[in-house]
Every structure is written in structure tokens, then in C-alpha cells.
Amino acid sequence: MVSQSTCNGAPLGYVANATDCNDNNNTINPGALEICNTVDDNCNGDIDDDDAGIYGQTFWNADADGDGYGDLNVNTQTLACYQPVGYTSDYSDCDDQNPNINIAALEVCGNSVDDNCNGTIDEGCSGCSNPSTADAGADQNICTGTNANLSGTIGGGATTGTWSTSGDGTFLQMRMI
Secondary structure, three states: OOOOEEEEEOOOOOOOOOOOOOOOOOOOOOOOOOEOOOOOOOOOOOOOHOOEEEEEEEEEOOOOOEEEEEEEEOOOOOEEEEHHHOOOOEEEEOOOOOOOOOOOOOOOOOOOOOOOOOOOOOOOOOOOOOEEEEOOOOOOOOOOOOOOOOOOOEOOOOOOOOOOOOOOOOOOOOOOO
């Protein structure tokens, strides 16, 4: 730092204080607004989001299910210069608890869910091009009082399956003669 004394105030090119943190840039000084640019614009030692007087931040929406889409109806926004982990600028998700449901998802026929968040359930599914399927496995003879293990599969639009003996199958009792 170079200093010079004079009786008539600061000489040309000098100031009465040393608070400017970057003499090579006239937009960086103690009176400047702190903006989102990774620089300490106002010379207070804080950069961007760390500065309480920051200007130009973006609202980011929480993305609870990690699919890249946030839900505007869920009040979990944060204000920051740069995208925080777990947040997105988007707010078009209609179910932020399920990563398979968002505006980019394909509609799954027959699941009674608005998979693509357009306000319509199972649209375009007449004749269902991706029906849910279930196969309980090979036929088995099951004697009274015994258990049978089913080795089944689900497919098509199905994502889970439940097997039951509530009458939605044919069970014949074998008899010894």
C-alpha cells in the first residue's frame, strides 16, 4: 500500500481510507451491491450466498424424490445463487415422493395414476398398449393341508404384484382313490 500526506485533502488518485478490496476493478468497492458472481463485490469478506445483502439469487424448489422436478405445492423453496444439492429450478412435479411420476414420465396404462402430471389419469390407454400382466408360475397340484410356493412374475405396466387364494384362481383338491 502506498500512502502520501498532503495538507489539502487526498491527492489525485488517492482516497482518505483503505477499505476498497480491489483497486483494479471500480465495480468492487464497499458501496457495491453483492451479486451472484463468486466475487466479494462489497468488500465485507462474504461472497455471494454468505452475504446477507446478496442481490440476484434464484428460488430453488426441493426435489424430494430426486427425479429433477420439484413440487410448487410443497413449500420447500430456498433462495440461493447456485443450485443446492437436492433442489431444482423446476416446480412441475405432481408427486414429489415418487421419482416415476413427473412431467417427463410416460403414462402407464391401467395404474389409475396421472404419471405425467398433465391432470389426466391413464390417457391414451384405450386398447391399453402396456397392460399389467401376472403369471403365478407353473401349474401345481396342491393337497389339502400342504403349502405351495409360487414362482411368479409380473410385467407390462405392473410394478408390484400380490398373490392370494381369495378365489381368483382355480384350486382343485386332489383325492387318492
